[in-house]
């Protein structure tokens with residue numbers, strides 16, 4: 001699929017404005033993602049009392065609320081979708097510690113550089129249509145010594161499907177390119193499949209030191225619908241979620 005960054009972002013903004021309600025409070029800290037251990041088990045952030053944090057793709061603002069409960073001093077949230085930012089504003093209420101920005105992660109909307117102790121992203125970073133630019137932005141927002149943590153759908157999970165108890169590939173794991181997902185509801189969206197090594201190598205290239213790559217699976221037995229995208233049958237075989245923690249030096 002040949003598509004410019006601006007065309008892709010326009011499609012995805014429209015799609016997320018329409019899908020926002022479906023994702024209210026879904027995949028927010030302490031949860032990192034389906035069939036994954038949580039922040040309560042992993043403690044990747046450590047003590048955040050008095051720290052400054054920025055969330056990339058903050059969605060409905062529920063992770064921001066979690067960070068406030070944990071004692072963060074100042075927290076910014078950025079999201080492409082107008083509806084998500086409006087929702088996050090309602091969820092967070094008036095709070096002088098919170099600043100919300102409507103922007104794509106591929107652009108820098110004037111966020112201070114070398115400022116944040118933490119930048120994090122929970123199931124949102126993989127939406128970027130330009131990983132290099134996005135990671136470059138994130139790196140510039142962090143102070144030296146600052147931490148970047150993100151979770152995203154494991155790329156093997158998005159390539160393999162369960163079809164009448166038969167596991168098969170829906171596309172090649174090796175092919176890295178954007179594609180229009182017609183079945184994404186209620187309006188199509190542009191997805192960019194990338195390999196795990198691409199995330200790791202782009203992080204290294206932008207200057208991060210990788211501290212942890214997690215593919216641990218913790219089966220969520222509550223997921224009753226075994227035909228669902230995140231069925232536990234699939235999670236028994238391969239991870240649904242991966243998490244990376246890295247540091248700016």
Ligand SMILES: C[S@@+](CC[C@H](N)C(=O)[O-])C[C@H]1O[C@@H](n2cnc3c(N)ncnc32)[C@H](O)[C@@H]1O
Nearest residue numbers: 016028057059060079080081104105122124127
């Ligand atoms: C699965 S949701 C993240 C949910 C979030 N963790 C929460 O607590 O609600 C993904 C979010 O990424 C946002 N998003 C998608 N593409 C984006 C982009 N290019 N730049 C910034 N945000 C984007 C969507 O609007 C959506 O809110």
